[in-house]
């Protein structure tokens with residue numbers, strides 16, 4: 001099972017859009033995928049029109065949750081919204097508060113991928129997600145603040161790895177950065193090209209070859225509760241997310257033990 005968190009410390013960088021479209025891209029290519037909405041705002045749940053009574057909050061508190069099937073081979077755990085935001089208080093006294101997700105999901109089976117759509121903050125939910133995840137994708141919307149977000153998220157992942165999230169073969173941390181993903185790319189603007197150059201110069205091969213271009217079909221698809229593959233299969237957005245799904249699978253194959 002491949003456990004992938006999508007996280008960066010800046011909002012509006014395309015995390016949720018990437019979680020749902022990469023998730024659907026992988027499902028369309030035959031993998032069984034579970035998306036976990038780790039954001040109290042519940043955008044990933046809304047994108048599929050799921051507004052469950054139960055959600056990740058219940059899983060972290062009670063160890064039980066409803067899983068919704070949203071497409072063939074694609075499943076979702078909604079966030080639980082406000083209750084997820086209040087989790088800090090509910091779990092404060094529990095010693096296992098940072099590994100609740102990991103412990104509960106140790107019983108999860110039958111799924112090839114778990115994709116965690118995180119919120120842009122360091123909170124107990126995201127720390128649970130990072131304790132569970134083996135891989136990280138860091139989307140960067142190609143502006144100055146988002147480049148800062150990439151830097152601080154990479155630093156956070158190094159800290160977690162150094163402290164050991166315990167999922168590596170030797171029990172040490174194994175949170176690997178699968179890639180930094182350029183999003184909202186618009187090659188007509190200087191700032192977009194400058195930011196992309198800066199990302200590639202700073203992080204080299206860590207940056208995906210695939211750039212997700214700004215594409216209004218993506219925005220529209222979410223209005224209609226559809227993924228880009230359903231809404232506009234011939235759009236730039238569908239092409240870019242298809243390419244990303246392929247590149248993600250290739251990167252994992254390159255790493256050996258996976259796929």
Ligand SMILES: Nc1ncnc2c1ncn2[C@@H]1O[C@H](COP(=O)(O)OP(=O)(O)O)[C@@H](O)[C@H]1O
Pocket residue numbers: 010011012013014015016017018043183184212213214215216218219220222237
């Ligand atoms: N490639 C894109 N082109 C155009 N709009 C996009 C693109 N990616 C995301 N969006 C839009 O930008 C907004 C923020 O994206 P979202 O995925 O919710 O970011 P995050 O989860 O990082 O906050 C949403 O309205 C979404 O529809």
Ligand SMILES: [Mg+2]
Pocket residue numbers: 015016017039043118119
């Ligand atoms: Mg989001």
